[in-house]
Structures are given as structure tokens and as C-alpha cells.
Amino acid sequence: MQDITGEPAVGHGAADTAGTGRLLESLTRTGLSVLAGSDPSLRKLAERELSRQRAQLNLVAASSPPSPDVLAAQALGLSALTAEGYPGRRYHPGTEVIDAVERLAIERAKLLFGADHANVQPLSGSAANLAVLFGLLEPGDSVLSMELSHGGHLSHAARPASTTKHFGAAYYRLGADGTLDLDHVREQARAVRPAVLMCGGSAYPRTIDFPSFRAVADEVGALLIGDISHISGLVATGIHPTPFPYCDLVTTSTYKQLRGPHGGLVLRGPGSRVPGGKLDTWVFPGFQGTPDFGMVAAKAAALGNALRPAFAVAMERVARFAGLFADAFTARGLRLVTGGTDTHMVLVDLSDGSATGRTVSRVLEQIGILANKNLIPNDPRPASETSGLRIGTNHLAFMDVDDQDVSRLARGIADLVAELSRGGGADRHPGCPALHRLEEHAAAVVSAGHRADFAEGVPAP
Ligand SMILES: Cc1ncc(COP(=O)(O)O)c(C=O)c1O
Known part of the structure; x- marks a missing residue:
């Protein structure tokens, strides 16, 4: 398979012949030896944390093991570049190579999820959600999302988050059997008339019925956002149905199931009613300043792996x-x-x-x-x-x-x-x-x- 850079999508270097354990070991040794001379206190803590990670069995649903290339991409020093803006449209010099890195991450994200526009700059999944909500909603508008205590997320305009100071927020709850009750979602939507309906959550173990959510959104004239943070790997591989073309925008964090760095993505699919260019302005300059290019490179690595x-x-x-x-x-x-x-x-x-x-x-x-x-x-x-x-x-x-x-x-x-x-x-x-x-x-x-x-x-x- 050819990558969008013209390089083979599957690497043929050391990563394919050496064991993952050995790669992680050598990354760890290098990192710790750099710290050893300059900051023994931090080295000791880092060593303790890495030992803990190796010794414990992680069954936390909100994480996945980053692969060695994701860790390496983050450690290379690409974050040292300061550059606001987007590839080809930066406010700082020296960005030719980093533009190509960001384009690589964008093209891989589009390919992986069948999106026609991807923003790879959000510094977290929460930042991706908030950029989109602040972009879409006018003061006085409302958002309808899954209640936090029923499996929703703070960044879906939950009560404890500061978003509710700026726009209205209402919530739908799960049915008695713990599954989504679309009749109840519709009732809430009719009562609230939200400008934005959100689906997806943090503790919902069942399939999200994107077409039914879209039907509710259409009935009340709302835009639909799908947060696939928890299921992005299952979505990318077709095990969970795709949110496209039902969701106008899709958000995800990149570390939960994509084996990537901490960070977020916003994806726009075919048929979306939100222009991609507008979406970019909501992330920068609307919500964030400079991207972290080490993180963007690590996202590119994770997305490349997810295409394999x-x-x-x-x-x-x-x-x-x-x-x-x-x-x-x-x-x-x-x-x-x-x-x-x-x-x-x-x-x-x-x-x-x-x-x-x-x-x-x-x-x-x-x-x-x-x-x-x-x-x-x-x-x-x-x-x-x-x-x-x-x-x-x-x-x-x-x-x-x-x-x-x-x-x-x-x-x-x-x-x-x-x-x-x-x-x-x-x-x-x-x-x-x-x-x-x-x-x-x-x-x-x-x-x-x-x-x-x-x-x-x-x-x-
Ligand atoms: C559904 C959902 N969306 C967004 C987030 C936030 O992601 P991040 O931790 O990258 O801000 C989470 C994290 O718990 C989540 O479960």
C-alpha cells in the first residue's frame, strides 16, 4: 500500500524487525539516560512510573497502549516549532516541513474515517468539543446531550463545565434498561429545540444509532455532533457503524482507542452542513493558539498504524x-x-x-x-x-x-x-x-x- 507521501504505508525499518518490547526498552533507556545527568529527581519518578505501567494490568476503558512510533514522534523535539495557522497559511516562518507533517496527519485522518475535512490541531478531545460548541452556538442557543451521570462527558456542556455559563444546556437520560431511548431523546429535543444535538459518551457500552439521532436532529432543525472518543478504533475499522453521513461534525480524542498521543481531532463528513473552512477557524484562532507539532506528528503515526x-x-x-x-x-x-x-x-x-x-x-x-x-x-x-x-x-x-x-x-x-x-x-x-x-x-x-x-x-x- 502506498502512503499519501508516496512512501510505503507499512514501514520496513527497525520497527518491523525488532520486537516492540525492545523498541520500548531502547526508547526508555535513552529518555532515562538523558534525564539521569540533568534531573535525577525527575528520572527517578519517570522510572517509577514506567515500572508501574509495566507491572499493572490496565483495564481502564479510556486508554490504549501508545505504540513506539507514537512515543518516538512525541520525543523528537518537533514541538519546539512555534507556528500559528494552517499548512501554507502560517503566521510564523520555518514551517515547510511541519506543514507536510500536518498534511500527512490530515490525509490519514480523512482516509481512516471517510471524512472530507479533518482538523488535527485540537490539544485534547475536550478542546475539540469546546471549539465546535463555541463555534456553532450563538448566545442564547441550546445544546442537548447525554446527561453526565448517565454516561455523557463534561465537555458535552455538562453542568460542572463552564460552557453552561455561555449557552443553554439540556440533557437526555438513558432508559430503564440502561440503553438509549430515542423516543425520550426526541421528546427532550421537541421541548428544548436545541441548535446542536450531541451523541456519544464516556460510559455507554452499546452501539450509537447515528441515523436515528440524525432523524431527531432534522425534526427540530438541529445540527448533529458525534463524539466517538471511546469507539474511534471500532469506527475506523467498521466494527461500529460510521457516524457519516449522519453527523455534521465528529470529534474524537486520540489516545483512548487510537493508540495515539493525548489530543483531539474534528472530522467533517460528506453532506455536512458545516463548512470545513469555518470549522478550522473555530479551532484556531477561535479556541487555541499554536499547535503542538510533536503531538500532530504522533497523531500522524497513530493514524498510519490504524490504517494497517x-x-x-x-x-x-x-x-x-x-x-x-x-x-x-x-x-x-x-x-x-x-x-x-x-x-x-x-x-x-x-x-x-x-x-x-x-x-x-x-x-x-x-x-x-x-x-x-x-x-x-x-x-x-x-x-x-x-x-x-x-x-x-x-x-x-x-x-x-x-x-x-x-x-x-x-x-x-x-x-x-x-x-x-x-x-x-x-x-x-x-x-x-x-x-x-x-x-x-x-x-x-x-x-x-x-x-x-x-x-x-x-x-x-
Ligand atoms: C466521550 C468523551 N469525549 C471527550 C473526552 C475528553 O477527552 P480529553 O481527555 O482528550 O479531553 C472524553 C474523555 O474522557 C470522553 O470520554
């Missing part, structure tokens, strides 16, 4: 592993919000037992497993405690594990939840067998490490 066949294989594993978690949890008697998953995420409903999201997440962390507490719809507990445990498979999919490993891990977590819910006191007795078995299995999964074939563009067998 191996990424589609990995995303298929992401969805299959989440399904295995859902099946094992359900078989062990745990309740799941929506009853299951279509994505990378499972949200366990702990409202029945005495264990809270906070307790379970804390005990899991003690044995080296990271999974976050999360509110569930109509949660009887406060956000600091919660009745939900959110589990994601983005990291696991790139590790050397098979279906049996994943199911065993899920059964172990279910047994621990059951023990804690019964008030079994596993948190106070680290010798408890359920805890011990799970700890051993998690450690075995972690020591198996990353799969070089997924990280380096070699299609898996």
Missing part, C-alpha cells in the same frame, strides 16, 4: 474480549448496565451488593489491576463512591493473551466482586483465595507482554 490491517485484527479482539467479559460476568451472576456490550467496554452494576465501585476498584489496584469506578444510570451512590465498575479491553487486545485468558480474568474479577459484595472482606484479608488467584493470573498476563505483530503492522496469523 493489523489494527483491524486488534480492534476485532477488543470487541471480542469485551464480549467475553460480559458473558463471564453474566454467567457468574453479575448485572451489567444494558445487559452486555457492543464495544470495548463493560459497565458492571454493583447497586445490589454492599461493594461499591470505589471499593472494588481499590482492591483490584492492590493486586495490580486498573479498572475505574463509574456512575451507573440513576446511581444511588455519589460520584465519589459509585455503583459501577467500568472495564475496557483496549490494552488487553494488544497483549499476548487468548480468549481463555480473558474469560479466566473475567471470572476472577467476578468472584472477587461477589466476595466483596457478600462483605467477604477480601479488602481486609489479602490472603483470601479469590484475590490470590486473580492476582496470580493478572501477573501472568502482564508478564506475557505486548504482541509485536499488532504493534508493528505485521498482520496477525
Whole structure:
């Protein structure tokens, strides 16, 4: 496959022959040795954090393992350039090469998502959402989005965010079974008459029905924004339906499922009612100043990886592993919000037992497993405690594990939840067998490490 630069899209250098582990090792060694001479305190902290990352099993749904080329692109010093504006239209000199880097990221983003315009400058997913909302909405206009406690996101004009000082905000809630109720969304839309309707969220494990959202938006004369931050890898590989041509604009963060740097994208699809040129002015100068070109280069690397066949294989594993978690949890008697998953995420409903999201997440962390507490719809507990445990498979999919490993891990977590819910006191007795078995299995999964074939563009067998 030829890349848009005329280079082969799949690299044939060291990245394809050396193992990912070795590449990460050498990047780490270089970084730490640079710090060693100049800043031993920071070196010590960086070393501790990297050891922690290597030793713990990450099941946090909002992250994915950045590949070595993403890390390298960020470390090269490309961020040293100051240049406002867009390729060919900068306000600073010295931008010829960086223009090409930004164009590369733009073309890859368009190709990956079937977009006809991409802005790769947002410094975060939240910045992408806010740039779009401030651009689209006039004072006095309203936005309708998923309520934060039902799985929405702060940057969707949620109450605690400062956006609600500037325009109206209303929210739709999930139905009794935890799934989106489009009749309720329509009712809210008719009552609020929003200028913008938003779909997508942070803790929604099911498919987003973009055509139905568009029908609601059309009925009330609203524009539709889809935030695919959590499912961007599944969307890019066709495992989750595309938001185009239904959404006028699509936003995403780049680190959650794309294995990229922290940062955001705004995409415009065919048939959008928002001009692409206008969208660019909302990001710069509307919302941000200079882009971080190290981040833009790292986005280009991540998008390039996501175009490779191996990424589609990995995303298929992401969805299959989440399904295995859902099946094992359900078989062990745990309740799941929506009853299951279509994505990378499972949200366990702990409202029945005495264990809270906070307790379970804390005990899991003690044995080296990271999974976050999360509110569930109509949660009887406060956000600091919660009745939900959110589990994601983005990291696991790139590790050397098979279906049996994943199911065993899920059964172990279910047994621990059951023990804690019964008030079994596993948190106070680290010798408890359920805890011990799970700890051993998690450690075995972690020591198996990353799969070089997924990280380096070699299609898996
Ligand atoms: C749906 C959704 N949109 C946007 C964001 C914000 O992304 P960032 O952390 O890059 O600001 C998040 C992050 O949690 C999210 O879940």
C-alpha cells in the first residue's frame, strides 16, 4: 500500500524487525539516560512510573497502549516549532516541513474515517468539543446531550463545565434498561429545540444509532455532533457503524482507542452542513493558539498504524474480549448496565451488593489491576463512591493473551466482586483465595507482554 507521501504505508525499518518490547526498552533507556545527568529527581519518578505501567494490568476503558512510533514522534523535539495557522497559511516562518507533517496527519485522518475535512490541531478531545460548541452556538442557543451521570462527558456542556455559563444546556437520560431511548431523546429535543444535538459518551457500552439521532436532529432543525472518543478504533475499522453521513461534525480524542498521543481531532463528513473552512477557524484562532507539532506528528503515526490491517485484527479482539467479559460476568451472576456490550467496554452494576465501585476498584489496584469506578444510570451512590465498575479491553487486545485468558480474568474479577459484595472482606484479608488467584493470573498476563505483530503492522496469523 502506498502512503499519501508516496512512501510505503507499512514501514520496513527497525520497527518491523525488532520486537516492540525492545523498541520500548531502547526508547526508555535513552529518555532515562538523558534525564539521569540533568534531573535525577525527575528520572527517578519517570522510572517509577514506567515500572508501574509495566507491572499493572490496565483495564481502564479510556486508554490504549501508545505504540513506539507514537512515543518516538512525541520525543523528537518537533514541538519546539512555534507556528500559528494552517499548512501554507502560517503566521510564523520555518514551517515547510511541519506543514507536510500536518498534511500527512490530515490525509490519514480523512482516509481512516471517510471524512472530507479533518482538523488535527485540537490539544485534547475536550478542546475539540469546546471549539465546535463555541463555534456553532450563538448566545442564547441550546445544546442537548447525554446527561453526565448517565454516561455523557463534561465537555458535552455538562453542568460542572463552564460552557453552561455561555449557552443553554439540556440533557437526555438513558432508559430503564440502561440503553438509549430515542423516543425520550426526541421528546427532550421537541421541548428544548436545541441548535446542536450531541451523541456519544464516556460510559455507554452499546452501539450509537447515528441515523436515528440524525432523524431527531432534522425534526427540530438541529445540527448533529458525534463524539466517538471511546469507539474511534471500532469506527475506523467498521466494527461500529460510521457516524457519516449522519453527523455534521465528529470529534474524537486520540489516545483512548487510537493508540495515539493525548489530543483531539474534528472530522467533517460528506453532506455536512458545516463548512470545513469555518470549522478550522473555530479551532484556531477561535479556541487555541499554536499547535503542538510533536503531538500532530504522533497523531500522524497513530493514524498510519490504524490504517494497517493489523489494527483491524486488534480492534476485532477488543470487541471480542469485551464480549467475553460480559458473558463471564453474566454467567457468574453479575448485572451489567444494558445487559452486555457492543464495544470495548463493560459497565458492571454493583447497586445490589454492599461493594461499591470505589471499593472494588481499590482492591483490584492492590493486586495490580486498573479498572475505574463509574456512575451507573440513576446511581444511588455519589460520584465519589459509585455503583459501577467500568472495564475496557483496549490494552488487553494488544497483549499476548487468548480468549481463555480473558474469560479466566473475567471470572476472577467476578468472584472477587461477589466476595466483596457478600462483605467477604477480601479488602481486609489479602490472603483470601479469590484475590490470590486473580492476582496470580493478572501477573501472568502482564508478564506475557505486548504482541509485536499488532504493534508493528505485521498482520496477525
Ligand atoms: C466521550 C468523551 N469525549 C471527550 C473526552 C475528553 O477527552 P480529553 O481527555 O482528550 O479531553 C472524553 C474523555 O474522557 C470522553 O470520554
